[in-house]
Amino acid sequence: MKQLLAQLAELENLTPQVYRVVLQLPEAIEFSAGQYLQVVMGERDKRPFSIASCPSKTDTVELHIGATPDNPYAMEVIERLQQQRELVIEAPLGSAQYRPNSERAMILIAGGTGFSYTWSILQAHLRKQPERPVTLYWGGRKPADLYYDAKLQALSEQHEHFHYRPVVEEADAQWHGAIGLVHQAVMLEQTDLAEADVYVAGRFEMVRVIRDDFHARGLPLAQLYGDALAFI
Template sequence: MSVLRCEVKSMKLMTPQVYRVELTPSAPVVFYAGQYLQVVMGENDKRPFSIASMPADQNRLELHIGVAEDNPYSTEVVELMQTEGEIKVEAPLGSAHYRAASERAMVLVAGGTGFSYVWSILQHHLSSTDPRHVVLYWGARQLNDLYLHEQLEQMQRMHENFSYRPVLESPPAEWEHSRGLVHHAVLGDFANLEALDIYVAGRFEMVRVVRDEFIQRGLPENQLYGDALSFI
């Protein structure tokens, strides 16, 4: 892990509540897909965000940051970036990264901006020569919360070993995909989880439910990956 200064290269709203932030670190960052960084707000105030970019690009760090009036934790980070134009980060961190040596099929489960964690893993996997199949389940409340929905549909058409399964709690009337909670869609598709590697990210409450229900369904605990699991 290193402590680095990062220039805020760009900040773009992908939805009214989600920023895509591009950082240029003061030195190359060597990391695994699925790791995270911490924005240093103060000596005892460090806030984690998944690195959404690919490990191949060591001179660029991408973050997806959700903001809301009732969420100062993230909003204050965005305000600091906008005001200062640079931030200090600790990177890389986390042990729930992509397991390239595994031969098991992969399932990626994301809620909201937890997508940034699986986005790095997905891009890295599909850019490799690894033929393992990967299924992405991305759950959100409404369609416009799936801020890369069309790009993922296009990627699914391009890659035979990739399946995209969007899940909405409040879908439009014409919605043809899964409805409800994202982990229920996974359990509906897989009668047996024992042969899978599952990567999960989202709110702690969601990750806790995923852990408990997936292990009850037969998933070995050491085949479930997510840094939130260390805190719940």
Template sequence: MSEFECKVVTIEPLTANVQRILLRPENAPDFKAGQYIRVVMDEGDKRPFSIANAPDESGLIELHIGAAEHNPWAMQVIEKMQAEKSIVLDGPHGNAFVRESTPHPTILMAGGTGFSYTWSILQQLLKSALKEPLFLYWGTRTAADMYALEELEALAQQHPKFKFIPVLESPEKGWQGRTGLVHQAVLQDFVSLEPYQVYIAGRFEMAGAAREDFHQQGLMLENLYGDAYDFI
């Protein structure tokens, strides 16, 4: 793990409050799908973000940053990238990367921009034909916040063993999909989680509730992965 400089290639909006950033490292680091980097604001201020892409030949690093005026912690990162056109990162970090050595049925679960973590893992797993079922549950407040909805629906059509389940907390009139809390949707769909690997990203409260409830529903905790579990 070391610091490296990146050129800012693009910053583009995914929603009113989420920016997609593409960075080109001078020397691309080796990383695994599901790891994160830290943006170096100064020596004592390094801010973590999940890498949103799987490793590929482009050498790029993609980030999805939720940044609004009420979130200066993230807004300052965007503003620094816009002003300086380059940024120093350190990493990669994290032990919640995808495990591919022994295929398992797998559940990816994300809340909000925690989706970037699961998006990286999903891209990695779809590089080869799926041997086991793969589910992605993504919970957002509204449909407008679910910026990859159409792309994920298309991937579910292309890959028979992959199923995408969107879950909205505050659905608009006419929404035909699932509603409520995303981890509750998982609990409703599986009688037992014992055979599954589960990867989770989102608010710490969600991750903590999911760990307890999924374990009660049979999930072995050694098969549960998420960076939140280093802190809660």
């Protein structure tokens, strides 16, 4: 892990509540898909965010930050970027990274901006092992929350062994995916969790339910990856 002063390279809205941030690093770093960084807001105030970029791009890092005025934890980071155009970060961190040497099928599960964790892993996987089956389940409250929906649909058409399963709680008449909670969609489709590697990111409550329900259905905990698991 290094502490670095990163400069703002890009800042754009993916949705009204989600920002895509690209930071230019002062030096190249090595990180694994699925790791995260910490934004250093103060000596005892360090805020973690998953790295969304593929590890092949080591001189920049991309973040997807969900931030609203009633969420100062994330909004203060966006405001600092807007005002100062730089951040002190610590990177890389985390042990829930992509395991490329496994031969098991992969299940990626994301809630909201937890997608950034799975997006990094998916990009690395499609470059290294496109023949190994991988299914991404991405859950949001409504279709507009799934900001890379079209991109993921296109990827699933390009890669025979990549399957994309979008899930929303509130659908409209044009919705093309599942309706409900993302972990329930996984359990409806995946009948043999014991033969899968499962990577998960989202709210702690969601991760806790996935851990308990999936383990009860045969998933060994050693095959479940997510940094939130260390805190629940």
